[in-house]
Amino acid sequence: MTFSPELEAKFDKLLASYPPGRQRSALIPMLMFAQDEVGAVTPEVVEEVARRTGVEALQVEEVVTYYSMLRRKPLGKHHVQICTNVSCMLRGGAELWEHACRKLGIGNKEVTADGQVSLEEVECIGACSWAPAIQVNYDFYHDMTVEKLDRLLDDLRKIH
């Protein structure tokens, strides 16, 4: 399969980052960057990354099933991740989660019918002092309220 020139450059850099014979080390970063471009770790991505890192496809599969951020199927264009762990919970994270589910009519790791927004209840994202916090793809949103989340979800549904 073919990737963008930017991703190819990233792959080249990664494969040169580890000691000789240790190309397998590039596996997880390659899967993450490939997923960002392709939308999911598809069977084709597994084959391609296996080939380039010199491991069996099965060994890549083993890794994919372990890490929570790696996924087999694409999620929404805007993947909204709401933290409900302790620091966020104490400041309303659970209420944000319930509100988002109700508003969008979807549950954990589900996607809206138009493919625009998906939801995930996540564990601590390292924004405890700015809780409750969420991430949309890789962007952080701190000190959230139900009102702010409401507006954000409305906006995300319109950004194609």
Add this chain to the structure above:
Amino acid sequence: MLYNEPSPLEVKVLTRRFGLPNSASIDTYLATGGYQAFRKALGMKPEEIIDEVKTSNLRGRGGAGFPAGIKWSFVPRTSPKPKYIVVNADESEPGTCKDRLLMENDPHQLIEGMLIAGLAVDAHAGYIYVRGEYRYLIDILDKAIAEAYRHGYLGRNLLGSSFHFDAYTHTGAGAYECGEESALLESLEGKRGVPRIRPPFPAVVGAFQCPTVLNNVETYSAVPAIIRDGGAAFAALGTPKNGGTRLFCLSGHVNKPGVYELPMGFNLLRMIEEVGGGVPGGKKLKAVIPGGSSCPVLTAGECDLAMDFDSVAKAGSMLGSGGVVVMDEDTCMVRMALRIMRFYAHESCGWCIPCREGTTWLRKMLARLHGGGGTASDVSLIGELARNMLGRTFCPLGDAAAMPTIALVEKFRDEFEEHAEGRCRYSHA
């Protein structure tokens, strides 16, 4: 740049550049004494560097609190194998958000710490293992690394010496378990983050089966100040055997949550009241998790406490990763216990049966109790089950799940018993 309004009670050593214009740039770093410690370290013998770090009483900021200088001294410097520097930037302990700030606001301080560690143990390459969710930090760190190469602080023959060093970023992909050092190394090698059997410890058999120094972001970030100002000066900032400052992440029910750099041994009640502005709404303090969710909870009565590794251990908890989670009088402790256990059950890698089965069983029992469907015997069983997990797993995740559970049930047993009768005094069950 993300940081909070500083407190006048802070002692800013690691965070001294926070808030400066372009604090992450090498220009700002160089204009504020940056890379001077590395220059100084180039003129020191490796043993002198390690001695300085030992003198500083710098203890591992990831949570275990192991003396950094001693850890470095375990690396067999004369081994013919290459040695590696690995940075644990897999910050995932619930309640902890400090390494993120150190990397975002001052990435060169971290790189300089890696360089000095490299000189100390004869390592010539370093990897920064960043949790997958912190993708934006990979960009910031890659930019800083590129700047350091351009200015001759990374690469070959650094500052005219024979020393060379390369630094790389490496992204994780979502796994709390990879914050444990041996699991992190497995992950760095492209595998599932399942812990290794130790010994051998990473100092001898670490990354790529070679001797490795593995420390937390905050630990490395303290090293330039230690070399620049001397280990004794750093040690003097803290309490005996607990050198320096600590980045405390105040979260939960405080008026001014934030990350504050305070001297080791700073009083916890004062931290909540004077640094964090107290509990909102005039409510009373109920309890505090002093160092991330794996640390046993302290009741309000136990919080008149010096926040250093030894004092918090003496109080029956842990200083951990610096995540101070504050709970007001209206906090349901069964709900806390359930949320904490949901996390550990989710993150258990499944290798050790006491952890895999124990966390899942505890989660189910706590969910039942919280939902009003538990029985009185559940309350005792929760404690008993958690105690049976202690010390019976390869890595500390099993203990991390058991310890807070045991403390919550012991210290707030009446609330658990009320739930067993179908009542919650806070009624948001």
